Amino acid sequence: MAAGAPRIFVSHLAGVAVFDPNGDQVGRVRDLVVMLRVGRKPPRLLGLVVELATRRRIFLPMTRITGVQSGQVITTGVLNVRRFEQRPTERLVFGELLDRRVTLVETGEEVTVLDVSVHQLPARRDWEIDKVFVRKGGRGAFRRRRGETLTVEWSAVTGFSLEEHGQGAESLLATFxxxxxxxxxxxxxxxxxxxxxxxxxxxxxxxxxxxxxxxxxxxxxxxxxxxxxxxxxxxxxxxxxxxxxxxxxxxxxxxxxxxxxxxxxxxxxxxxxxxxxxxxxxxGLMTTEPIVLRPDATVADALARVRNPDLSPALAAQVYVCRPPDETPTGKYLGTVHFQRLLREPPYALVSSIVDTDLQPLGPEAALPVVAQFFAAYDMVAGPVVDEAGSLLGAVTVDDVLDHMLPADWRETELQLEANGETADAGDAEGAGKGVAPHGA
CATH class of the missing domain: 1.25.60.10 (MgtE N-terminal domain-like)
Incomplete structure (x- = not known):
């Protein structure tokens, strides 16, 4: 970014794509890392927290950024892909500075931080926070009754270094x-x-x-x-x-x-x-809220249920035809109607006329390997679970099977980066927050 460029409010950087010089996307901005300074000196912007496609978060120093413009960040193309770890002297802008209650130095009035702006210092590669966008009035008031908003210099407010209990989250949530x-x-x-x-x-x-x-x-x-x-x-x-x-x-x-x-x-x-x-x-894997229809329901009825935006794609892939009651555990399970079959039939057709009775349902005691084999054998994304009396108890979806087949900590495990043009610079000592080597390195 050229010297003298206009300031950038950080809310405009949330989720912005990060590209290398060749135009390939390497990740998205998830936060900014700053270091508070003594007195009323504006904090120095050290770099960005960037989330790669693998969901690993890395630190990107501002010295490795060549442009911030048109809703995108351009890097030099050299990335340190070690996992980001915040240092004690660092603050995360989205995570810690937004929604704070701070004090206007001139009047002593408490205000809420809605946003901050950053800019690049003239003739230098350093960046810093220069302005703070705040709102007067108490937190939690109705929007139409909230106090005025104003933009002030960083030096015009105090209280960022104090620990705050009960910090709000409105601005952070709006950002994401x-x-x-x-x-x-x-x-x-x-x-x-x-x-x-x-x-x-x-x-x-x-x-x-x-x-x-x-x-x-x-x-x-x-x-x-x-x-x-x-x-x-x-x-x-x-x-x-x-x-x-x-x-x-x-x-x-x-x-x-x-x-x-x-x-x-x-x-x-x-x-x-x-x-x-x-x-x-x-x-143990099933959900008790599949789409259940009576035999006299029409294809139009089934499609109306499938359109429910709250349904997952797996649950919307098929409906189950049962005798009353319509909620699990149902009356006698008659069979399954697949979504594609619904699309091929006229709206007035009865679901009982197109039901798939050949698909063998799962028993509630079926072990995980048996359930996995069911999905693999029939190319299904969901399957009915029926008890010995023939009542539908629920449905198992493929995502539930994967959740239990993967390691227990899979949500926390960072995937190995594949070679996709990113260069790891293990000797990078620029800025702060460089992180630590991934497990097993």
């Missing part, structure tokens, strides 16, 4: 609003424990449920344990039943029973039923 649950989960996982709890508390129940499903077990338990019990029960109800049952199964018996007592009776009954099966069986 468009992230998929798995990517937002990755953001939470890399925050400090304090910030992770604050951000999780600020998410609505459905969004938090989606994110919890993508987090490692330790993070799930930590977050759930910090929520008020009533809200923890609401979030568990919003999760997929099989994921919620897995999480409940990891809690102490007393905590589990308290949460089950706070849940809706029908949801609690589903949880107890799922937890009654061995973990690595079809019953």
């Amino acid at each position: 609003e468009q992230l998929r649950p798995v990517d937002l989960a990755n953001v939470l996982h890399h925050l400090s424990a304090k910030r992770r709890i604050e951000v999780a508390a600020a998410l609505d129940d459905d969004r938090l449920a989606d994110v919890l499903e993508q987090l490692p077990e330790d993070d799930q338990i930590e977050i759930l344990g910090k929520l008020k019990e009533e809200r923890a029960a609401d979030v568990l109800e919003a999760m997929d039943p099989d994921d919620a049952a897995d999480l409940l199964g990891e809690l102490p018996e007393e905590d589990k029973e308290r949460l089950l007592a706070l849940m809706q009776p029908a949801d609690a009954a589903d949880m107890r039923r799922l937890m009654s099966y061995e973990e690595h069986t079809a019953g």
Whole structure:
């Protein structure tokens, strides 16, 4: 970026693609690393935290950046691919500075940090924070009643170096609003424990449920344990039943029973039923909320159910035809109708006329290898689980099978980088936050 270029507000850098000189994307910006300085000197911007395609986070020094423009970051092409680890003297802009309560030096008034801007110093390669965008008024007020916003010099505010309890998360969440649950989960996982709890508390129940499903077990338990019990029960109800049952199964018996007592009776009954099966069986893997239709339902009815945006692609791939009741455990299971078959039939056709009765369902006690063989043999992404009485208990999806076949810590394990034009510079000593060598190096 040329000297004298205009300032950049960091919210505009969230998720921005990072390219090498050849135009190949190497990752996306997930945070900025700064070092606070004594007095009222603006913090120095050390570099960016970049998430590679493998979800590994690396440190990219500002000295390795040749351009920040048009919604993209251009690098010199030489990357140190060692895992980023934050040093004690460093601060993460998105993770730690946004949403802080700081004080205006001139008036002593408390304000909330909404954004900060960075700029490159003239005739130098150094970058620093120069402006702070703040809002007056208390945190949590309705938007129409919030105080005025203003942009001030860094030296006009104080309090960034103090530890803050109960820091908000509104600006941070706005920055990552468009992230998929798995990517937002990755953001939470890399925050400090304090910030992770604050951000999780600020998410609505459905969004938090989606994110919890993508987090490692330790993070799930930590977050759930910090929520008020009533809200923890609401979030568990919003999760997929099989994921919620897995999480409940990891809690102490007393905590589990308290949460089950706070849940809706029908949801609690589903949880107890799922937890009654061995973990690595079809019953332990299944969800209790597949699409269930009566024999007299039409293709139009089935397609309307499949269109539900809250359904995963695997669950939307087929519907199960059963006699009443329509919720699991159902009456007699009659068979499966695949999504592609629904697309080939007229809307008025009955699902009972196109049901696949040749597909053998899984029993609830079927072991994980048997379930995996079922998916491989029939090229399926979901399969029905039926008990000895012929009632549909639920459905197993391929993602649940993969979750249990991969190592227990697979969500935390960083994949080996493949040779894709990135050059590891093991001797890089520029900036800070260079990280440590990956495990097994």
